[in-house]
Each structure stands twice: as structure tokens, then as C-alpha cells.
Amino acid sequence: MSSHTQTQFPSTTEVKELVLDVGPVAHGGHCVARHEGRVIFVRHAIPGEKVRARLTDAGEAAKFWRADAVEVLEASPDRVEHFWHAADSRRAWTHGHPPVGGAEFGHIALERQRSLKAAVLTEQLQRLAAVGQFPGGEVTVEAVAGNSAGADPTYDADTGLGWRTRASFSVTAAGKLGMHAHRSDHIIALREMPLASAGINRLRLWNIDLQGIERVEVAAPANGSRPLVLLAPAPGTKPKRLSAIAAQLPEDVSVATFDPLTDDVQQLRGRTWVQESAAGHEYRVTGAGFWQIHRDAPEALVGAVTGFLHDGGFLSPGSVVADLYAGAGLFTAPLADAVGETGSVLSVEGAPGTSKDARKNLHGAPQVEIAQGRVERILRQKPRNFDALVLDPPRAGAGKAVVGQLMAASPRAIAYVSCDPASFARDVGYFQQGGWSLAGLRALDLYPHTHHLETVALLVPSR
Incomplete structure (x- = not known):
């Protein structure tokens, strides 16, 4: 959900996979492995495991390669079943595409994370x-x-789910809610967001036709106040199309358009800001303005x-x-x-x-x-x-x-x-x-x- 650079994933006939002994964790959400002297940054693995990894970025002239673990040959005792199919590397690659970013440690027990x-x-x-x-x-x-756990029945500190009160999504060519794969322009359609709060998930954005939109930002304050959905329109999207999208959202949700380059926000319905609460104070946060997620x-x-x-x-x-x-x-x-x-x-x-x-x-x-x-x-x-x-x-x-x-x-x-x-x-x-x-x-x-x-x-x- 952060910025990304384009990676071209190899076709099935070009796929190269390696068996790797996974070394220590490194900054950035991956572990370090080596193959014939070359460093490979492996995601979706745990230090000490032996995995079969699919190379996702492996230019011959590159100083290092990148890979996703697609099969675990010797598992860590801290490996758990991933809670989110779209972010599970093994399951995603079985279906012919990379996993979404944003839950790259979901296969690891929380204490080990x-x-x-x-x-x-x-x-x-x-x-x-x-x-x-x-x-x-x-x-x-x-x-x-x-102290906010009781306000949201989906929030569970013991499982690490339901904590996000803000989320950023992309939109597929077919107008479906999605997220990018890591370091890629490839967008995977979503049907759930387990890390998001009930305030976000109740909007069921994956059921909405988002054609004409390039990006969606959602803020659903933990205090239960009115959520805000921000739509970044594609060039040429007509006001009528924007109104049709807003009409698909619950009436108690504010809707606005925004320009990701200028942060300019234009009201479609309701207000262009959310009301947040913390440390005994109330805070107004406009548009995509920063607030802890x-x-x-x-x-x-x-x-x-x-x-x-x-x-x-x-x-x-x-x-x-x-x-x-x-x-x-x-x-x-x-x-x-x-x-x-x-x-x-x-x-x-x-x-x-x-x-x-x-x-x-x-x-x-x-x-x-x-x-x-x-x-x-x-x-x-x-x-x-x-x-x-x-x-x-x-x-x-x-x-x-x-x-x-x-x-x-x-x-x-x-x-x-x-x-x-x-x-x-x-x-x-x-x-x-x-x-x-x-x-x-x-x-x-x-x-x-x-x-x-x-x-x-x-x-x-x-x-």
C-alpha cells in the first residue's frame, strides 16, 4: 500500500525456482539467503527454514535477487497458517499471481514477529x-x-487483526477493489481485509463498481465517528460516475474526491474530514491528512x-x-x-x-x-x-x-x-x-x- 516500482513477473514457462536455506531477517520484510554466492532477499519465509522460492526479480547483472517462498520444505516451529488468502504467498502463486503486500509476516506467530x-x-x-x-x-x-478494544468486536490484540482504522486501496482494470503486489504494478482484487477495523469492512467496498477510480482511501475513526471515503478519479471521469459510486455507500459515510499529488479534496457528500480522539482531545483530520493507523x-x-x-x-x-x-x-x-x-x-x-x-x-x-x-x-x-x-x-x-x-x-x-x-x-x-x-x-x-x-x-x- 506504499509506493511501488514495476516488476514484470516471469511467465509460467520462464519461472525459476530455487531451494534455499533461509538466513537472518533483514530490514524491509524479508530474510537473507544465498545461492552460489549471490544474496537473495526472500519474503514469506522464517529464519532457519528450508524453502522452495520463486524468483521475482533476478536480473543477471543485479547485485542481489528477490524471491517469494512458495513451498516450505523444513518449517520453523513459529510458522502458522496465514490468516489472509490474498497475502499468502504459497496459495497466491498456486493461483498464478503474487500475493498482495501489507501482511508479509502473517505466516509467523505474533511473538516471533x-x-x-x-x-x-x-x-x-x-x-x-x-x-x-x-x-x-x-x-x-x-x-x-x-482501551479501545471494546469499541470494535473485530479488533483482537491476541490475533493482531482488526486494528487498521485507515486503509489505502487500488482499483483493477475491471473496477474492483484491490491491492498491489509487493514492488509491482500488478493489482489483485480483494474480497476481504482482515487487518481493517469493522468500520472499514462494513463498507464492503469490494462489492462496489469502482470504474473510473484509480485509488481509494478510507478512514474510519476508532471512536465510531463518521467514516470518510476518498476517491482518486482517473482523468476524464465524469461527475455523474462519481455520484453513482457515492450512492453505493451507506448514507452515514462521507465521500469526497482527492488528488494524490496535491492533496486537494472536493466534497461529494458529507464532510471532507474525520473526527479523531486521543489523550482526552478531539482532532479534526482533513482528507488524506496523516493520522496513526x-x-x-x-x-x-x-x-x-x-x-x-x-x-x-x-x-x-x-x-x-x-x-x-x-x-x-x-x-x-x-x-x-x-x-x-x-x-x-x-x-x-x-x-x-x-x-x-x-x-x-x-x-x-x-x-x-x-x-x-x-x-x-x-x-x-x-x-x-x-x-x-x-x-x-x-x-x-x-x-x-x-x-x-x-x-x-x-x-x-x-x-x-x-x-x-x-x-x-x-x-x-x-x-x-x-x-x-x-x-x-x-x-x-x-x-x-x-x-x-x-x-x-x-x-x-x-x-
Whole structure:
């Protein structure tokens, strides 16, 4: 469901399969195997298994190949039956097509999934940041099950299903709801989405004729408020066709069109935003604006961030803090609560629409200043003596220049929230080169059955 590059899958007569001994897990949702000295990244396997793997990307000049496990010859004790046929590599290839992306760890017991994610985070921090000792000992990835479970009978933290309150879909040439195969333009039609919440699945989007639409985004807030379906029309799609699609959805669902390149949203029915709840606050999030997708992620992340800062003595009434890459204000609102009217919060977000949401969400907090623009520019324009910074950058991370600027601002502490172990580890390395150290680390399993995880770290100046 993320961006993809085109892969041409070989025809049946060209298929090449290899028997491989599966080695360690690697960042990106695959394991490492070798064949005649060449590295092969194998998906849908588990370290220690022997599998027959189908090559999916195997150019002779390539430094490494990619493959999907299609038969397990020696199984790991942690292998389980995949919960989703469309994402099950063995079943999908039997039917002549690759599996959908988005549940690449679904064949692994949840506890082992978390140990594999911990291994990836550990390896990235050791290799990219030269971290030799971790706060609290070894890295562990925590299961997350919050207070919202009772609101959705399909959500089950023990099985890792029903947690997604947001989902992104593609559309087949025949107008059916679908998802892409990994690293491919190939779209597989869907008849179910087990990771999605009841609020999404009740829409039964797979029964709707979506001809004229290229992409569908759905947001169904965990608080039960009105869902929003966003339709990205193909060029030339007529308004009448869009109205016909909207008419196939339940009346209590908002429907709008959006442009994935500009994020421009146009109302078809209802409202163009959803109302989210977290940490005792209400948040308006417009269109495809960012919000955590696991129903319990907002509470869990706010708790981790404020816990680190509060316990370290960096967050209290009167503190001066900043929330960088702030989105609609998920962290800004509880930070404002913590610093009170005698403190201040600078909330910085680059996207104009999302920053507008933040202004609406924080209008009742006079201690908050909302600034729209690049983090680097705003920090130069609004220098102050920060007690703490909260940093939640996009997947690419903050980068060397921004990390240098953050250290130059001389806060007493930085809470760094990351969804990518590689960019996170790289940035931790930059902090350490600048004389900072990793004082706290929590890893949360906010994406069960995928290789993704969320990390919250506390960074402090070593001096």
C-alpha cells in the first residue's frame, strides 16, 4: 500500500525456482539467503527454514535477487497458517499471481514477529549508529492493546487483526477493489481485509463498481465517528460516475474526491474530514491528512513520549517545548496540557492543509503557537531556549542537516518518534556524532503481521 516500482513477473514457462536455506531477517520484510554466492532477499519465509522460492526479480547483472517462498520444505516451529488468502504467498502463486503486500509476516506467530522486528531494530542501530549498549538492556518490541478494544468486536490484540482504522486501496482494470503486489504494478482484487477495523469492512467496498477510480482511501475513526471515503478519479471521469459510486455507500459515510499529488479534496457528500480522539482531545483530520493507523497507536505514542519527557524532568508546568512535524497536533495538545498556561508549545507542520487542521484543533490553547513551513526555516525564524523537542518526521527521517540544527537549538532533551528503523538509526548516529546519547528506547508493535514497527527514543546531550 506504499509506493511501488514495476516488476514484470516471469511467465509460467520462464519461472525459476530455487531451494534455499533461509538466513537472518533483514530490514524491509524479508530474510537473507544465498545461492552460489549471490544474496537473495526472500519474503514469506522464517529464519532457519528450508524453502522452495520463486524468483521475482533476478536480473543477471543485479547485485542481489528477490524471491517469494512458495513451498516450505523444513518449517520453523513459529510458522502458522496465514490468516489472509490474498497475502499468502504459497496459495497466491498456486493461483498464478503474487500475493498482495501489507501482511508479509502473517505466516509467523505474533511473538516471533516481534522478536524479528527487535532483531532488525538492534541490527540497524548497531550498524548505522554504532550503538553498543541499549537503555534497559536488549531491545524488545511491545505488543499494544489499549482501551479501545471494546469499541470494535473485530479488533483482537491476541490475533493482531482488526486494528487498521485507515486503509489505502487500488482499483483493477475491471473496477474492483484491490491491492498491489509487493514492488509491482500488478493489482489483485480483494474480497476481504482482515487487518481493517469493522468500520472499514462494513463498507464492503469490494462489492462496489469502482470504474473510473484509480485509488481509494478510507478512514474510519476508532471512536465510531463518521467514516470518510476518498476517491482518486482517473482523468476524464465524469461527475455523474462519481455520484453513482457515492450512492453505493451507506448514507452515514462521507465521500469526497482527492488528488494524490496535491492533496486537494472536493466534497461529494458529507464532510471532507474525520473526527479523531486521543489523550482526552478531539482532532479534526482533513482528507488524506496523516493520522496513526492502529486504533491504539495515538494513545500509546502520546504515553511513550510524555512518559519519557515527564520522567526525565523535561516536561512540567512552565516548560518551553516544540512539536516538530506535528501533523494535526496529536502530540501538541497533550504537551500543551503538561506545560500549562505558563509554558509554551511551538507546533510546526509543513503541509498547509494539515497545519490548518492543527489551528482548529488547538484554537483553545493560548500557550500553543502554530507555524506552517519547513522545520529548518521555522526554527531559524523562532529561536528560543527549549526544554524539550518532540520529533516525528516522515519515513525518510529528519536527516543530517535537521539533526544538526536541532542539536544547535540546545534543548535539554529530544523525544524522537520513528516508523522506520533505518532512517531512525541513521539519525541516532548523527546525534551521537554531535555528542548526544540514547537515554531511552521503546519499540511498539503498531503494525501486526507486517514488518513495520514504531520506535520512541529519548535523546539527551552527553555533556
